[in-house]
Amino acid sequence: MLFSIPQKVLFKHCDPAGLVFYPRYFEMINDLIETFFDHVGYPFETLHGAYAVPTVQIDVTFPAPSRHGDHLELALQIHRLGTTSVTFGFRATANDSLRFEGTSILVHITKDGQPTPWTSTTRTAFTPYIRSTA
Numbered sequence: 001m002l003f004s005i006p007q008k009v010l011f012k013h014c015d016p017a018g019l020v021f022y023p024r025y026f027e028m029i030n031d032l033i034e035t036f037f038d039h040v041g042y043p044f045e046t047l048h049g050a051y052a053v054p055t056v057q058i059d060v061t062f063p064a065p066s067r068h069g070d071h072l073e074l075a076l077q078i079h080r081l082g083t084t085s086v087t088f089g090f091r092a093t094a095n096d097s098l099r100f101e102g103t104s105i106l107v108h109i110t111k112d113g114q115p116t117p118w119t120s121t122t123r124t125a126f127t128p129y130i131r132s133t134a
């Protein structure tokens, strides 16, 4: 199963040439992941009471530019659910044109920075989104 959200390219996302500046894509990726955690019932505002989920690895490619006003679809799935980590595959498309795609690995940690296993509740909520390829 894919999880997806719409994202219109806004003025704030763009450089003077009207193209999305890549740090704004990283913010969109984080927004996508935060919205996914909302969707599975483990919102960041709850998670961050006792835990955190820092990113330990991220790889992104940008095969085509996005412009102010484009309507992107941001989508993710889970490639691997580890003991304490989760590997997301994500992509952005507009009118069947791929704008970025990649993977990121987040680790569930305690407030003192130690990796800690996902709960069974969270594992169950993640499971429908596990697919082996993007």
Ligand SMILES: CC(C)(COP(=O)(O)OP(=O)(O)OC[C@H]1O[C@@H](n2cnc3c(N)ncnc32)[C@H](O)[C@@H]1OP(=O)(O)O)[C@@H](O)C(=O)NCCC(=O)NCCSC(=O)c1cc(O)c2ccccc2c1O
Residues within 6 Å of the ligand: 030, 033, 044, 052, 053, 054, 055, 056, 057, 081, 082, 083, 084, 085, 086, 105, 106, 107, 109, 113, 114, 115
């Ligand atoms: C997160 C760490 C404390 C992990 O420490 P360590 O690597 O020593 O732990 P383990 O060896 O036990 O491994 C645990 C687990 O992680 C997997 N893993 C670790 N590193 C990698 C890697 N490079 N590539 C792939 N996988 C990795 C490992 O396989 C284990 O998986 P299992 O599933 O088998 O358990 C430590 O790495 C650390 O503190 N790193 C620094 C993180 C960091 O500073 N990132 C950049 C800035 S923070 C950030 O971007 C960020 C912060 C947030 O608060 C967020 C909140 C919400 C969403 C996103 C956030 C975010 O992106």
